[in-house]
């Protein structure tokens with residue numbers, strides 16, 4: 304069968320594998336030879352796709368042959384891919400599984416979406432190092448910054464460590480489905496070294512700094528992939544405190560970067576305040592990169608409505624820095640960072656209305672019952688609160704970017720002039736707040752509205768389109784495992800293929816090979832994980848076999864499967880015919896095989 308690059312519509316839709324020989328699709332043995340034949344190979348290098356056979360054994364890719372030409376006589380298992388897409392496993396460098404990884408071997412949603420390697424310890428929050436009396440405080444910090452339910456972490460976190468190396472050892476001793484690696488985070492480090500002074504963001508003394516550098520050095524020696532910090536006032540603990548390190552002076556962060564540099568590697572990752580990124584942060588970033596040639600300075604880059612064009616300046620600065628041989632990259636999202644608003648979630652329009660106080664304490668079914676009362680409805684829909692413009696600012700002025708979620712494949716690039724509650728209201732002569740109300744009440748109170756938060760100032764994804772093509776940006780910011788009550792972007796790698804390569808309507812699409820490269824080899828390289836992200840002999844057999852035509856998202860839903868019945872928004876994927884980690888199949892036809900081959904990565 305001949306597969307042309309553009310004619311993906313000719314590929315038959317299939318969701319199950321046909322084993323040609325050997326045992327059934329749940330084979331887990333990774334030390335025996337497996338051949339995947341007739342795959343539409345996109346190898347992660349950016350090279351044009353080709354039809355090939357891929358052979359692997361002992362977790363390592365051993366051969367790539369022309370289609371139907373690989374020797375199969377001694378293969379334990381032969382899979383006829385019949386033109387399904389074969390890519391390296393996704394490498395997601397921006398997750399927040401720091402707590403979840405200690406109790407949950409499955410690391411969903413990432414593992415549903417073809418991610419085979421996840422990097423955590425981002426944005427300055429994490430759980431090591433930690434004195435025993437800091438546990439509760441660290442949980443509150445994580446709950447505030449990343450919206451992970453505190454009670455779930457209190458019940459679920461296994462603890463049993465103080466130092467970062469002990470944390471790494473704890474993780475390394477546990478089984479899990481995919482590979483993870485961690486960075487040491489500034490928040491816990493500063494509190495560990497400086498106690499309450501560190502937590503309160505007081506200036507670090509020379510001794511404090513020396514001690515922080517020492518612990519970073521120790522963490523790197525024990526396999527930390529880097530260091531992370533937060534410099535944005537958005538990130539606050541549950542009680543409103545800034546993440547420790549937010550206001551850290553340059554002598555402190557330079558000493559930390561220097562400690563990493565000695566190890567010949569390491570990423571300095573941080574979340575900035577976007578408005579002031581080019582002016583206030585860029586000078587020290589350049590200096591840090593100039594002094595520490597082995598360190599990669601990685602900054603989150605999003606578009607903030609308050610400063611919608613700053614990203615252009617940042618891209619120019621990025622190119623200038625790289626031209627000056629400074630190792631600075633910007634981490635970008637594959638789409639808008641959007642909030643899924645629902646009655647069970649952390650954030651929805653009605654919660655900002657005073658009438659919410661009447662029902663906030665009720666369980667969902669009683670909320671729904673109460674909301675069917677016309678008097679209450681009238682209050683929510685027609686009474687504008689007298690709160691000095693707060694409700695107006697946070698809800699009414701944003702109706703143009705609130706979009707009803709009506710099917711599983713949410714439109715992540717909706718048109719505000721047609722698809723928003725504001726636009727629908729105008730077109731149908733219905734008060735948009737009535738639409739908001741009915742949408743949240745639909746599906747027995749489980750209805751959702753999507754509201755892009757970052758990266759949608761222009762009302763489309765044209766900015767993201769440009770970011771995804773820039774040479775010095777890297778894909779990240781899925782925040783998988785975090786923002787459980789409002790955001791579910793762990794599926795961003797899937798979205799790269801569904802939206803950017805296949806489905807986009809509101810502008811040009813992007814190249815399949817480039818998008819695969821960006822989510823595999825390019826992200827692996829940021830952390831020096833050179834044994835993966837590419838399908839080539841000698842590299843790890845981390846693979847995704849994808850039904851590209853059928854690849855899609857499930858309906859986002861709130862589930863209560865965290866410890867202490869903690870809630871989280873999840874969204875499944877459909878179309879991952881097979882996912883292999885280190886040669887072992889972990890997913891077959893979108894279901895786990897039960898295998899847990901994941902390892903703790905050490906830098």
Ligand SMILES: [Zn+2]
Pocket residue numbers: 397399425426782
């Ligand atoms: Zn983050």
